[in-house]
Amino acid sequence: IQLTQSPSFLSASVGDRVTITCRASQGISTYLAWYQQQAGKAPRLLIYAATSLQNGVPSRFSGSGSATEFTLTISSLQPEDSATYYCQQLKSFPLTFGGGTKVDIK
Amino acid sequence: QITLKESGPTLVKPTQTLTLTCTFSGFSLSTTGAAVGWIRQPPRQALEWLALIYWDDDKRYSPSLKNRLTITKDTSKNQVVLTLTNVDPVDTATYFCAHSGVSGHDYWGQGTLVTVSS
Numbered sequence: 001i002q003l004t005q006s007p008s009f010l011s012a013s014v015g016d017r018v019t020i021t022c023r024a025s026q027g028i029s030t031y032l033a034w035y036q037q038q039a040g041k042a043p044r045l046l047i048y049a050a051t052s053l054q055n056g057v058p059s060r061f062s063g064s065g066s067a068t069e070f071t072l073t074i075s076s077l078q079p080e081d082s083a084t085y086y087c088q089q090l091k092s093f094p095l096t097f098g099g100g101t102k103v104d105i106k
Numbered sequence: 107q108i109t110l111k112e113s114g115p116t117l118v119k120p121t122q123t124l125t126l127t128c129t130f131s132g133f134s135l136s137t138t139g140a141a142v143g144w145i146r147q148p149p150r151q152a153l154e155w156l157a158l159i160y161w162d163d164d165k166r167y168s169p170s171l172k173n174r175l176t177i178t179k180d181t182s183k184n185q186v187v188l189t190l191t192n193v194d195p196v197d198t199a200t201y202f203c204a205h206s207g208v209s210g211h212d213y214w215g216q217g218t219l220v221t222v223s224s
Contacts, residue, residue, distance in 0.1 A: 031208075033211075035211075042202055042214035042215065042216055043202075043211070043214060045211060049209060088153075090210060093158075094166070094167070094169055095155040097153040097154065098152070
């Protein structure tokens with residue numbers, strides 16, 4: 001199952017609402033996770049089962065979607081949100097990641 | 107508190123076998139449902155899922171690397187070992203291990219950079 005993320009790069013200001021899209025090549029129900037990877041660090045699980053917020057993740061992060069189209073939304077962008085974001089499908093093996101979306105703070 | 111840490115060589119020559127160890131604490135791989143996965147990331151590239159091992163010794167591999175990858179566990183030592191045979195410079199990457207479940211990889215090691223070069 002291939003995952004296509006868009007955009008691959010975005011630049012936004014602090015306080016902006018940011019949306020990242022992940023499209024699956026076939027239906028995956030809600031077997032989708034979102035990760036944040038800050039520069040030089042390991043990825044961090046943000047969202048699982050497409051919409052569930054992982055413990056400890058700020059509520060400005062939210063996920064939506066099902067089947068083949070999913071979104072990750074940051075409701076009010078903060079400086080510490082500068083990172084690359086990845087989606088991953090967990091519907092079937094091999095597990096696959098999207099190509100990533102780099103978020104830059106203007 | 108779940109922690110994981112990868113260890114292994116930082117430099118490997120082409121055609122050699124790479125062996126990486128993930129040492130973890132805070133959970134047991136003998137507990138029903140537990141799993142540990144390996145993911146890698148070439149420099150400035152995206153994440154690539156490699157392999158997963160379950161508490162019952164079920165193993166899953168990336169098809170593109172399946173013939174070269176082996177994942178094993180030592181429950182008594184709280185370790186998971188990944189071996190990659192016949193390495194090539196394209197295998198240069200940071201290798202991560204992670205506590206894994208149906209919801210995703212919720213705890214990650216810090217990663218270990220492996221360079222393949224003669």
